[in-house]
Amino acid sequence: MKGIQLDLISEDKLDGMTPMEKVRLILDEVRMGKILVLEKGLTPTEQNKLIELTMTEIAQDDFSGIEIESYPVKHNDTFFSKLLGKSTLKTRLTVIGPAAQLKTIRKDRDLISAMVSP
């Protein structure tokens, strides 16, 4: 059967990886044409690393970059965090694929609608 491979990566697996391991895994898999769905999204620092590394790997006739879409981060505010003026941010589901094959159609706070082309 021919088609696009879709890998769903659990929060547990992501939690066990360093930022660089995550970024490397994402880029290697996406460059092979896979679509990744991360149960827990990347931190802002990891997103920056991913963008930077993606830019260095763009090759004119081979790889034009990635399409990445995630829900906006959630603020996990508890009574104590409010008291201390410190809120924690929770990253959310993220979809990443080759820019040439994955195209976002519509996105809002709780919905990502995308098209995948072979």
Add this chain to the structure above:
Amino acid sequence: MGIIKNMGLKFKWLRRLFKKKRARIGIYGPPNAGKTTLANRIIRDWTGDAMGSVSQIPHETRRARRREGVTIESNGSSVTLDIIDTPGLATRIDFHDFMAFGMNEEESKRRAKEATEGVIEAVKWLDDLDGVILVMDATEDPYTQVNVTVIGNMEARKLPLLIAANKIDLPTSSPARIHSAFPQHPLVPISALEGQNIDHLYKEIAQHFG
């Protein structure tokens, strides 16, 4: 807002007294959102110069441009900023997109290469800023990954962020859509091109980055 944080605000004058330097503010956003048009507007209004050239072709700005010591006065308060106009952030750059604007292949590939370097530079600048003006095209869907990434970065660093909902001179613009997407951040609807509501933006800049 936290009680302790509220208490901190009362000592704002004390923080100002010991403030280390003038704030370094980055102008961020996706390609073609109007970042350089806004930078030019601010620099022209307060210094009489310009920052850089603008174009309909994406990634016209491929190197960050910096202007130091821009003093903005509004409602009796004044703030002096170093303003950094950054290249548009993106996760994909395809040279074919530039060819659609009439560039030849060689020129398009060179521009694409420079654009990738510009994106890296823009990302690196995030580490050295005191605040961000995030320029969003108010005619477009606000939930782009660039917007989500910049906002996430500023929230994680606890740095001030001001959203400029640009292009309100266009009939399809909807600053309300941006506000409903990111209600936790201050937003000013503007037209950087026409100068609409720009005084309100200066007032917010003086308030948030001062």
